[in-house]
Amino acid sequence: MKVRRNKRFHAEIAASALSDIMFFLFLFFLIISTLANPNVIKLALPKAKSTAQTHKSHMSISVKVEEGQPNQYYMNQEKVPFDQLSLRLAEHVQRTQDSTVIVRFPYDLKVQDMVNILEIGESQRLKFVIATSK
Numbered sequence: 001m002k003v004r005r006n007k008r009f010h011a012e013i014a015a016s017a018l019s020d021i022m023f024f025l026f027l028f029f030l031i032i033s034t035l036a037n038p039n040v041i042k043l044a045l046p047k048a049k050s051t052a053q054t055h056k057s058h059m060s061i062s063v064k065v066e067e068g069q070p071n072q073y074y075m076n077q078e079k080v081p082f083d084q085l086s087l088r089l090a091e092h093v094q095r096t097q098d099s100t101v102i103v104r105f106p107y108d109l110k111v112q113d114m115v116n117i118l119e120i121g122e123s124q125r126l127k128f129v130i131a132t133s134k
Contacts (some may be wrong), residue, residue, distance in 0.1 A: 058129075059092050061085075061117065062104040071113055086120045093124065100127045 014071050040047050064072040080088055093099055101121060121128045 029031050056111055058098060058100045059089065059096075059103050060102045060104065062107060063107050063109055063113065063117070071109075073117075082116075085117070086124070089120065089126065090124060093126070099125065100129060102131050104131045 027082070060074075060076050062074040062077075064074065066072075073082055073085055075085070075088055075092075089101065103117065118128060
């Protein structure tokens with residue numbers, strides 16, 4: 001009686017070194033991703049090509065820029081000084097329970113002026129939508 005030997009070769013991959021490398025890569029990307037978090041203000045930005053419209057009941061803030069003059073701020077077409085903007089927004093939200101604000105910024109507005117307005121909304125947890133033209 002002839003006995004056959006099992007001569008099949010089974011390939012193996014040593015995975016212990018690969019798991020160590022994956023662990024170190026995971027730690028590296030985890031640390032880097034926490035360092036790369038810039039200070040941002042969350043906005044709901046509409047697309048300029050869309051035809052979606054918002055409700056008329058939302059509060060509207062507009063900024064008018066004239067050369068050599070200080071910026072003029074309007075809430076629903078009523079002129080408001082910048083230092084009273086936060087108070088007037090809070091009153092409107094309490095009265096209407098609507099936390100959505102449509103902001104209209106001119107194309108030549110300085111970034112810092114825009115951020116100052118957005119910080120007011122961020123402190124009151126408002127939803128800002130920037131109006132665009134088609």
